[in-house]
Amino acid sequence: MNIKSGAAKQLFGIIAGTVLIGTVVAGCAGGPITTREKGAGIGALSGAAVGGLIGSAVRHPALGAAIGGGLGLGAGALIGDQLQGRENQAWEQDQQIYRNQQDLSRQRQELEDLRRRTPEY
Numbered sequence: 001m002n003i004k005s006g007a008a009k010q011l012f013g014i015i016a017g018t019v020l021i022g023t024v025v026a027g028c029a030g031g032p033i034t035t036r037e038k039g040a041g042i043g044a045l046s047g048a049a050v051g052g053l054i055g056s057a058v059r060h061p062a063l064g065a066a067i068g069g070g071l072g073l074g075a076g077a078l079i080g081d082q083l084q085g086r087e088n089q090a091w092e093q094d095q096q097i098y099r100n101q102q103d104l105s106r107q108r109q110e111l112e113d114l115r116r117r118t119p120e121y
Helices: 002-028 035-057 062-117
Strands: none
Touching: 002 062, 035 062
16 A cells, blocks of 8 residues: 555655656746736646545645646637737727728828819819
8 A cells, every 4th residue: 555655645746846847847948928828827827726636536646736726727729829829800890990091091091182182172
């Protein structure tokens, strides 16, 4: 029984260390947090909480939290990626609308200039 318990603790230590290193590296990257990163963070925390609760029912809360956190991280990143894609698409559409409005304004100004220069009959 001690071997299994030791292996579980070692596995949890490796996972926790990897998550900690990943967090530090991502934190050093700088810049604002993207929607994808927010989704991954929320998913990891939610998954760890649910996994910890499920794991405590079978007397392995740390392992349950580690597994739930990993699964939640993946699911949250996928959802965040979809939301990020929609935000990018909306931004591109807004830019196109702005360019169209600028073009329309320029054409109206040109039309007004032509009307002023052309004598009426």
